[in-house]
Amino acid sequence: MQQQQQGTQSNQQQGFMQEPPQVISVKDHLYLNDMLSWNLLAMKKANFYASYCQDPEIKEAITQAGQMHQRHYERLLNHLKPTTEQPTVQ
Numbered sequence: 408m409q410q411q412q413q414g415t416q417s418n419q420q421q422g423f424m425q426e427p428p429q430v431i432s433v434k435d436h437l438y439l440n441d442m443l444s445w446n447l448l449a450m451k452k453a454n455f456y457a458s459y460c461q462d463p464e465i466k467e468a469i470t471q472a473g474q475m476h477q478r479h480y481e482r483l484l485n486h487l488k489p490t491t492e493q494p495t496v497q
Contacts, residue, residue, distance in 0.1 A: 439483065446480040449473070 431439070453473025460466035 439487065443480060443483055446476045446483070450476040450480060 450473050453469050453476065457466050457469040457473060460469060
């Protein structure tokens with residue numbers, strides 16, 4: 408309980424970013440590339456398996472999972488658009 412309160416207090420002291428930083432590090436850039444790749448692959452696999460699925464309920468669940476990964480992929484791209492106009496990797 409005490410650790411949980413300390414964790415909450417440290418988050419409030421540090422604050423959270425409201426917007427992505429103007430400059431991203433090489434490590435962050437590589438992590439973002441990995442996240443984009445993971446979401447793209449998951450989206451492609453979900454669409455592939457949904458096309459072979461016979462059960463409509465399972466097909467719908469797999470399709471929804473694929474759509475979720477597509478939304479995540481697009482959200483990441485939207486966050487990166489303003490920073491791609493100029494070199495940002497340090």
